[in-house]
Amino acid sequence: MKVTFPHMGNIYLAAKALFDGLEVEYVIPPYNSKSALEIGSLHSPEEMCLPFKLMMGNYIQALNQGADTIIIVGSCGPCRFGEYAELQMKLLNKAGFHADFIAIDAPSDIGIKELFRRLNILTKNSSKNKFEKIQVLYDAIKIMNLIDEIEELAHKYTGYERNKGTCKTILNNCKAEAIKCNNPKEMIQLLKSYKAKLNHIAIDINKDPLKIAIIGEIYTVIEPFTNLYIEEKLMDYEVSTKRSLSPSWWVKNTALVPLKINSLDIRKASKRYLPLYIGGHARECIGEAVMALEDGFDGAIQIFPMGCMPEIVSKSILPTISKDHDFPIMSLVVDEMTSEAGFVTRIEAFVDLIERRRENELSRH
Amino acid sequence: MKIGIPKGLLYYKYHVFLETYFKEIGAEIVVSPDTNKEILDLGVKYCVDEACLPIKIFHGHVAKIKDEVDIILIPRVMQLKEKEYICPKFCGLPEMVFNSIPNMPKAITNPIYANNNTKLYKWAIDAGKYITDDINLIFNSFNRALIKQSAHKTGIRNENFEINIALSGHPYNIYENFTNMNIVEKLNKSGVGVITEEYLSDDLKNINVKKLYKKPFWTFLRENYGFTTYEALEKKVDGIIYLSSFACGIDSVVTELIKDEIGDFPFLILKIDEQTGEAGLDTRIEAFVDMLERRQENESDIPSHG
Numbered sequence: 001m002k003v004t005f006p007h008m009g010n011i012y013l014a015a016k017a018l019f020d021g022l023e024v025e026y027v028i029p030p031y032n033s034k035s036a037l038e039i040g041s042l043h044s045p046e047e048m049c050l051p052f053k054l055m056m057g058n059y060i061q062a063l064n065q066g067a068d069t070i071i072i073v074g075s076c077g078p079c080r081f082g083e084y085a086e087l088q089m090k091l092l093n094k095a096g097f098h099a100d101f102i103a104i105d106a107p108s109d110i111g112i113k114e115l116f117r118r119l120n121i122l123t124k125n126s127s128k129n130k131f132e133k134i135q136v137l138y139d140a141i142k143i144m145n146l147i148d149e150i151e152e153l154a155h156k157y158t159g160y161e162r163n164k165g166t167c168k169t170i171l172n173n174c175k176a177e178a179i180k181c182n183n184p185k186e187m188i189q190l191l192k193s194y195k196a197k198l199n200h201i202a203i204d205i206n207k208d209p210l211k212i213a214i215i216g217e218i219y220t221v222i223e224p225f226t227n228l229y230i231e232e233k234l235m236d237y238e239v240s241t242k243r244s245l246s247p248s249w250w251v252k253n254t255a256l257v258p259l260k261i262n263s264l265d266i267r268k269a270s271k272r273y274l275p276l277y278i279g280g281h282a283r284e285c286i287g288e289a290v291m292a293l294e295d296g297f298d299g300a301i302q303i304f305p306m307g308c309m310p311e312i313v314s315k316s317i318l319p320t321i322s323k324d325h326d327f328p329i330m331s332l333v334v335d336e337m338t339s340e341a342g343f344v345t346r347i348e349a350f351v352d353l354i355e356r357r358r359e360n361e362l363s364r365h
Numbered sequence: 366m367k368i369g370i371p372k373g374l375l376y377y378k379y380h381v382f383l384e385t386y387f388k389e390i391g392a393e394i395v396v397s398p399d400t401n402k403e404i405l406d407l408g409v410k411y412c413v414d415e416a417c418l419p420i421k422i423f424h425g426h427v428a429k430i431k432d433e434v435d436i437i438l439i440p441r442v443m444q445l446k447e448k449e450y451i452c453p454k455f456c457g458l459p460e461m462v463f464n465s466i467p468n469m470p471k472a473i474t475n476p477i478y479a480n481n482n483t484k485l486y487k488w489a490i491d492a493g494k495y496i497t498d499d500i501n502l503i504f505n506s507f508n509r510a511l512i513k514q515s516a517h518k519t520g521i522r523n524e525n526f527e528i529n530i531a532l533s534g535h536p537y538n539i540y541e542n543f544t545n546m547n548i549v550e551k552l553n554k555s556g557v558g559v560i561t562e563e564y565l566s567d568d569l570k571n572i573n574v575k576k577l578y579k580k581p582f583w584t585f586l587r588e589n590y591g592f593t594t595y596e597a598l599e600k601k602v603d604g605i606i607y608l609s610s611f612a613c614g615i616d617s618v619v620t621e622l623i624k625d626e627i628g629d630f631p632f633l634i635l636k637i638d639e640q641t642g643e644a645g646l647d648t649r650i651e652a653f654v655d656m657l658e659r660r661q662e663n664e665s666d667i668p669s670h671g
Binding site: 045046047048049074076077078079080082083085086087089090091094101103105109273274276277278279280282306307308309310312313314315316317319320333 | 412413415416441443448450451452453454456457460461464465476577578579580581582583586611612613614615616617618620621622625
């Protein structure tokens with residue numbers, strides 16, 4: 001059995017550590033790219049959303065490299081994501097690929113026994129005992145949290161750094177080196193050292209950089225290929241960015257859902273504009289927009305794939321927030337046709353806009 | 366008190382319940398007119414660009430009657446069956462309407478969980494509070510409305526036609542004659558009988574649904590998938606027409622699943638949006654009907670995509 005999984009931001013690092021630790025064979029699909037998208041679009045329904053197509057691309061590239069089992073997390077909410085596994089299974093079969101799927105759904109939908117049965121397929125070939133397996137899982141989660149923290153710090157400090165590009169270099173080196181580690185402990189040590197490095201870069205505390213919140217659909221904000229590396233671009237403009245949605249946020253949130261104490265801050269912030277969970281991460285998007293303006297951000301950028309049902313609802317709410325609080329929000333819709341030039345122009349215009357707003361504000365006082 | 370009921374989305378299925386209930390508790394009902402060009406234009410004007418046609422039309426209906434009424438009903442339909450949803454846009458419909466259309470009157474936006482009568486009754490109390498305080502009246506009206514709704518049968522089943530097709534899709538696409546350009550009438554005229562999913566029992570629908578890897582969590586997925594695959598695999602009809610609105614997230618999954626299950630069975634997907642031209646639609650229907658006729662004459666199984 002050779003396991004593979006779809007890409008989503010830095011999740012491949014945690015997955016690598018997990019499978020290394022369990023000593024399960026695995027294939028990390030090639031990073032998302034034009035060719036992955038082309039292969040994926042070829043085998044996907046036309047009106048499907050972008051994450052589906054990219055995932056199909058990941059699977060097929062990994063299957064060609066010898067993988068035979070695909071792991072995907074699922075949901076049973078009203079958003080399309082819940083039906084991904086079902087449809088992807090059928091489409092891969094139709095395209096002539098043979099792959100087993102392990103869909104990890106919430107126990108409330110499939111029952112705890114079924115969940116353990118599915119997880120057991122994954123770990124049955126592992127030579128580790130139960131205690132070691134739990135240890136490895138713990139390490140993998142730790143790695144996921146660490147890399148998310150490192151990213152968050154880099155995106156935040158990038159506006160304050162004395163030598164332009166320090167944060168970006170550290171972040172890129174960190175990712176490049178982490179993938180070379182062959183056991184979880186080693187990776188944790190490496191990530192910790194990079195976190196320390198980031199915390200000790202030369203920063204100018206007197207700087208007051210532009211601050212932008214990245215909000216929207218979880219896959220497109222986390223996976224840099226889909227949003228054409230927007231966070232990296234904003235780092236080049238020395239803009240501090242913040243994105244609350246991350247794999248570690250998702251895991252924490254999902255774990256707390258049964259107790260109903262998940263994301264209390266987001267719920268409170270979104271209450272006025274969207275008091276109910278409507279599927280996907282629409283409510284999070286609204287909550288983060290409100291929180292961003294309360295935290296003194298200069299603007300927010302919403303990113304979602306074309307046709308995303310929950311984000312269409314939030315897109316219709318965001319202009320009201322923008323009007324009510326005089327807070328710039330830009331919506332970017334991405335799909336397989338998104339072109340770099342048009343995209344960059346809009347981002348630059350948005351950054352210019354918030355920069356000028358700030359100058360005007362200063363001259364007014 | 367005048368209450369406005371927009372004639373969009375699930376109105377076509379549940380109008381009897383809504384109208385009876387609000388009439389009995391003493392409200393004066395204003396139902397928006399049948400969808401027309403003006404309503405479509407209003408909808409396109411106000412609604413967010415990315416939304417699908419039925420949502421835009423709903424916006425149009427709201428905009429049309431909002432100034433004539435004291436309070437307007439925007440049904441936030443969360444669930445119709447246990448553990449099944451309609452669509453995220455239905456859950457956020459009031460927010461979409463309120464943030465897109467200016468100068469809105471007061472509105473009834475309480476979430477509707479129609480998976481059992483207790484929950485639905487709770488909605489009836491919440492919604493009724495805007496109009497009357499008489500809890501007995503609410504209780505009695507609610508029950509009468511339920512009885513009337515269950516006696517009211519929607520659905521189409523034409524008989525005595527040589528060729529029969531299963532017409533599938535969301536109810537608001539099938540019964541909204543403005544956007545689907547009287548498709549049922551058109552089919553009947555060209556000698557094709559129509560049957561819709563209401564005429565197939567839940568047990569028969571569930572035969573194929575149970576074969577799916579995952580239990581569907583959309584009502585329209587279960588109904589349309591179960592209905593079309595049953596009709597096709599049991600050869601009850603000669604072909605299937607699926608009416609779908611452009612960029613419908615649910616249909617992008619449903620139609621793919623159906624295609625996968627029925628193989629070569631004749632299957633036509635008609636996409637409707639605000640740009641749909643009648644001539645194009647006619648051509649496609651004619652071609653499909655011709656193909657069905659020829660299949661019957663030749664009495665052999667010619668693949669639909671031959």
